[in-house]
Amino acid sequence: MNKKIKxxxxxxxxxxxxxxxxxxxxxxxxQKEIIKPPxxxxxxxxxEQVSGVGSYCWELVFSFTCADYSGIPTxxxxxxxxxxxxxxxxxxxxxxxxxxxxxxxxxxxxxxxxSYQNGSFMWHPKEGHMQEGNYSTLPPxxxxxxxxxxxxxxxxxxVHPIWKEKGSVCYGFLLTVQ
Numbered sequence: 001m002n003k004k005i006k007x008x009x010x011x012x013x014x015x016x017x018x019x020x021x022x023x024x025x026x027x028x029x030x031q032k033e034i035i036k037p038p039x040x041x042x043x044x045x046x047x048e049q050v051s052g053v054g055s056y057c058w059e060l061v062f063s064f065t066c067a068d069y070s071g072i073p074t075x076x077x078x079x080x081x082x083x084x085x086x087x088x089x090x091x092x093x094x095x096x097x098x099x100x101x102x103x104x105x106x107x108x109x110x111x112x113x114x115s116y117q118n119g120s121f122m123w124h125p126k127e128g129h130m131q132e133g134n135y136s137t138l139p140p141x142x143x144x145x146x147x148x149x150x151x152x153x154x155x156x157x158x159v160h161p162i163w164k165e166k167g168s169v170c171y172g173f174l175l176t177v178q
Contacts, residue, residue: 035065037169038092040159042079042146044175049079051159052120054170064167071114071122072105072156078176084149085177089159091142097161100138102146104175107154123156123172150177 037058040051052073057066081087091097105125112124138144146157157173 035060035063036067037166040092040161040171041090042157042173043088043090044079044081044085047079049075049077049173051075051171051173052116052122054158054172056169057167058169059165059167069122069170071112071124072158072170072172073116073120073122074156074172074174076115076121076174078154078174081150081175081177083152083177084147087146087148087157089138089144089146091161093163093166094142095163095165096142097140097163099140099162100144101135101160102138103135103158103160104148104150105156105158106151107156121174125156150175152177 035058037053037056039053042049042051052075054069054071054073055067057064089100091100107123108126110126114122114124116122138146153176155175155177157175159171159173160168161171162168
């Protein structure tokens with residue numbers, strides 16, 4: 001075969017490899033931007049609230065990303081509740097999580113709040129305030145009933161599920177207890 005033809009074939013193969021590599025890498029970078037866990041849902045007395053999505057480490061095929069927030073994002077409108085109440089938590093994945101922890105944190109005047117994105121708030125509980133919450137563990141299911149008895153006031157309900165294959169996320173709900 002002619003040297004010139006060999007050189008052209010080698011150039012075409014090299015160009016195809018470069019284009020394939022650039023396409024593969026750009027797809028990974030684009031995926032990194034959209035890798036974010038879907039929100040959870042809390043149903044209470046016929047009403048439902050879509051969670052805020054806080055700190056997470058999340059994995060998709062060939063991509064893994066983490067985001068760390070200094071506060072807990074919640075919807076801006078609290079879900080009304082009487083105490084005690086029974087809520088129904090629906091996690092967004094079909095896979096069963098390995099574990100689920102919840103924490104009800106009472107909002108105080110010392111907590112900082114700021115407007116966040118898409119009509120939500122970012123709560124920054126006072127230093128050490130998050131440790132004063134009511135931590136408990138739920139059975140590892142996609143849907144769980146949550147029974148809580150809380151004093152009247154506004155609460156952030158933090159939900160932390162962990163999935164073996166996907167990762168972990170902090171969901172935030174906002175409740176007002178009558």
